[in-house]
Amino acid sequence: MIQESITHQCARCGSERLVRNGHDYKGAQKYHCKACGRYGTLKSQVGYPTTVRLQVQRAVIERMSLRGIERVWGISRQTVARWIAQRGQALEPLATTLVPAQSAEVLELDEVWSFVGKKAEDWWLWVALCRRTRQDLSLIIGANALGPVACICGNASPLIIRGRHR
Numbered sequence: 115m116i117q118e119s120i121t122h123q124c125a126r127c128g129s130e131r132l133v134r135n136g137h138d139y140k141g142a143q144k145y146h147c148k149a150c151g152r153y154g155t156l157k158s159q160v161g162y163p164t165t166v167r168l169q170v171q172r173a174v175i176e177r178m179s180l181r182g183i184e185r186v187w188g189i190s191r192q193t194v195a196r197w198i199a200q201r202g203q204a205l206e207p208l209a210t211t212l213v214p215a216q217s218a219e220v221l222e223l224d225e226v227w228s229f230v231g232k233k234a235e236d237w238w239l240w241v242a243l244c245r246r247t248r249q250d251l252s253l254i255i256g257a258n259a260l261g262p263v264a265c266i267c268g269n270a271s272p273l274i275i276r277g278r279h280r
């Protein structure tokens with residue numbers, strides 16, 4: 115049998131005159147310092163381990179939902195959203211990471227549509243994707259005949275058109 119003895123000290127005054135004082139909502143032992151009167155938690159959690167953060171970031175990249183991450187890892191979705199924002203701010207600007215276009219690029223056009231509000235309001239979304247680089251070149255939101263023309267006229271440059279033309 116291996117037995118370990120750990121002596122805890124008050125985080126404020128360093129005294130060892132601590133008594134148990136219940137548990138916090140995560141089940142961690144709370145204490146009361148008889149020397150300075152502080153109430154605190156033993157081994158309070160200070161951030162998540164790096165391995166967990168990397169796993170969660172990988173799950174986000176694989177398009178796992180924030181609520182799904184919350185259920186699997188027990189990390190609040192607000193925390194995950196903050197990590198995503200921090201990672202986004204650490205990235206290089208988009209303009210510096212775009213792959214330059216080459217002549218005779220092959221563009222793939224894709225479309226999706228849905229009713230918005232009522233059946234008379236059918237809206238379309240067209241996306242032009244470069245086959246070689248997988249970069250989105252154009253995103254067009256509008257009514258039926260606008261999209262393909264606008265994609266071609268976009269001339270492989272980033273283009274966003276919002277409009278409704280019947």
Ligand SMILES: [Zn+2]
Pocket residue numbers: 124125126127128129147148149150151152
């Ligand atoms: Zn103390």
